[in-house]
Each structure stands twice: as structure tokens, then as C-alpha cells.
Amino acid sequence: MRTVIAALVRHWRRRRDALPDLPQQVAGLMRSGGWRRVTVAAAMGQLGTDVVGVAADGRRWVVRCHHDAVRLGPADVRRFAQTFREFRRGEVAVLVTDQPVSTALRDAALRCRTTLVDRAGLVWWACVQAGLRPPAALTSAARVPGKSIPEADRPEPPLS
Numbered sequence: 126m127r128t129v130i131a132a133l134v135r136h137w138r139r140r141r142d143a144l145p146d147l148p149q150q151v152a153g154l155m156r157s158g159g160w161r162r163v164t165v166a167a168a169m170g171q172l173g174t175d176v177v178g179v180a181a182d183g184r185r186w187v188v189r190c191h192h193d194a195v196r197l198g199p200a201d202v203r204r205f206a207q208t209f210r211e212f213r214r215g216e217v218a219v220l221v222t223d224q225p226v227s228t229a230l231r232d233a234a235l236r237c238r239t240t241l242v243d244r245a246g247l248v249w250w251a252c253v254q255a256g257l258r259p260p261a262a263l264t265s266a267a268r269v270p271g272k273s274i275p276e277a278d279r280p281e282p283p284l285s
Contacts, residue, residue, distance in 0.1 A: 147192040148175040150247070151221055157254045160186065177215065185215035191222040199233035206237030221247065 148165045155163045155178045163178035176188040189205050191197045202220060209218040219240045226243040234241035242250070252258065 147190040147221065147223055148188075150251075151188055151190055152176045152178070154247075154250050154254050155186070155188075158250075180217070184217055186217045186219055187215035188219045188221055191220065191224075196224060197222050197226075197230060199229050202230060202233040202237055202239055202241070206239045209239070223247070 152163050152165045155176065159181045160178035161181075163176065165176050175190040176186075178186050178188075180186055187209055191201070197220075205220055206218060209215070217240065218238070219242060220234065221242045223244050226241060231241060
């Protein structure tokens, strides 16, 4: 019985740490970054899509936001990529998660030609959109395709 209770406590702690409004946050980042016609689908939308937007170059981005307590696995990436390709609802497939990402997950995303953005990538993206210098640990590890900023062009941190 204690093991079950401990497992439930761990589950709810992880759930509490998840970002429940992750699709709204991603949509906000896209809007502030210049994407047009950004829409957030209710209840995972059609085909597992949470956010859809059109980038400045005209390409349609389809974003799936994974913010469950259950860890994302390579099979989930393959399933999203297969659905994306089968129904061709956009040109760029993006999978966003608020959890740490394993090497196997990164490899699966690379093989499936799906952009993977983890929690560190979200922080980096939000910093860049806000005109702040991202934390040094994130500048080389996290990039959002189409939004990569060369070192020389990165904004200076605000003066306090």
C-alpha cells in the first residue's frame, strides 16, 4: 500500500511541475516571433496537433505540445511524424515537451525529421523573443529552427 501511495505522490508532483498551459505559451512565443494565423486547438486538436501557425517565410508549422506526466518516448515521436506526413497539414513538424529529453528521443526526432524542443529550448526561445540574453548553458544546446541567432547578433542582457 505504501508503494502505491508513494507512486501516486510522485505522479502528482510531476504533474504539478508540468506546464498545463504549454500550448498557450508556445502560441504566444510564435505570435511574438512573427508567425501569423497562430491557432491553438482545444483538446489536442485534429491529429494530435495543439498549435498551428504560418511562419514569415510562408511555411505552415504544426506543433504538438506534450505536457503530460508520462515521459515521451521514441514511439510517440514516430507516431506524430507519421500522422504529420500522412495528412500533410503543414511543412514543419515540431514536438514540444516540458520534460528532459533522452538521446533516444533526439535520435528518433532526427530520423523522423521532426523538430524537438525541450524545456531548455523553451527557456532559450522565450529569452530570445523577450530580447534577453539566454543563460549561457542554453545558448549552444537549445535552438529553435528558423530562430537561431548568431553569437554576434544576440541581444545584450538588460542593465539592472
